[in-house]
Amino acid sequence: MGLMRSIELFVGAGGLGIAASRSGFAPAVVIDWDKWACDTIRENKQRGLAPFAHWNVVECDIRGFDFGQVKGPIDLVTGGPPCQPFSLGGQHRAFLDTRDMFPQAVRAVRTLRPKAFVFENVKGLTRATFASYLEYIRLQLRHPDVVVRDGEPWIDHLARLEEFETSGSHDGLHYNVVMRVLNAANYGVPQRRERVFIVGFRSDLAFDWHFPSPTNGQDALLWSQWRSGEYWDLHRVAKKDRPEAGSGRARALKLASPPMEEPWLTVRDAISDLPDPEHSPEKARAYHDHRFMGGARTYAGHTGSPLDEPAKTLKAGVHGVPGGENMLRRADGSVRYFTVRESARLQTFPDEMVFHGSWTESMRQLGNAVPSLMAEHVLTSVKRRLTQTS
Structure with a gap:
């Protein structure tokens, strides 16, 4: 074309x-x-x-x-x-x-x-x-x-x-x-x-x-997590480290056959290859805009995005605490803000792309984007x- x-x-x-x-x-x-x-x-x-x-x-x-x-x-x-x-x-x-x-x-x-x-x-x-x-x-x-x-x-x-x-x-x-x-x-x-x-x-x-x-569907993700187990095997997550099966497993058990579409992609799919900016800051510096931002906390209606689901909608940073819902919720329940690089991954922007301005300004650009x-x-x-x- x-x-x-x-x-x-x-x-x-x-x-x-x-x-x-x-x-x-x-x-x-x-x-x-x-x-x-x-x-x-x-x-x-x-x-x-x-x-x-x-x-x-x-x-x-x-x-x-x-x-x-x-x-x-x-x-x-x-x-x-x-x-x-x-x-x-x-x-x-x-x-x-x-x-x-x-x-x-x-x-x-x-x-x-x-x-x-x-x-x-x-x-x-x-x-x-x-x-x-x-x-x-x-x-x-x-x-x-x-x-x-x-x-x-x-x-x-x-x-x-x-x-x-x-x-x-x-x-x-x-x-x-x-x-x-x-x-x-x-x-x-x-x-x-x-x-x-x-x-x-x-x-x-x-x-x-x-x-x-x-092209992608929730049922296909649930099948790969709770029926075939392919999702956990792909990410090398031991059984003891997998989240407790809730309504997702119950829904998956009702599926008669594997869905034809591809699975929804999760936060883990998007960022698991990036070093944790809080626990491995030196390694994180090898990536553009991948810096830890402190101060994340949960409150009613703002609990972060679970690791093994698609992220919640990124916000432009003007709702509630800075960044609003722009947080990762780890398997142990702890939370931290997504970095600019992780947020760019969640918005499917190129890894080589850099953003101008502070964390808040960069998150505003990303939160407003399609x-x-x-x-x-x-x-x-x-x-x-x-x-x-x-």
């Missing part, structure tokens, strides 16, 4: 951008206004690390970026727009929160007219209280030429979009749009992390497409569909 050109909005630490590059897209430009995230990308670019070495990173407020200056056709627009979804009470406000960046994603699509776009966001966007907001996003992306008028309240713009959608007369630029919440653990990521993906194809291409099927491998499954499927008739 030949290279297609893409643009990455709100690139952050680069989860989607890495996935796009690995899927065969060549980013013409990647954009973010966050200095630390841009410094992370620039440093990895300077070090010649693929795929950053070929990225043109622009640090700016996207609201001032002129998409018209991009030369040549763009096949794909990607990004994770920061948004401030409002509740039902917020619907009475006349205008959208100025921190909402989805209008900029729509502007990019309207200006660049890509063959496809892939946007992702937090699962919370799909909550019932945000239903009108999500439909507003969908209809704007479906009909990007139906532009909000100066001074027009968002609810009036939504009404115009609904009228246009139901009129059956869709002249101009429009996209066929689908949305789905995906769990990263189901796509080979050693972390339970749910994100909503919004994918659109330009309607004149008349493409049919569906989200890729999961797991690269999960995004790669989606983008590879999109790329395959685009190249079938291009």
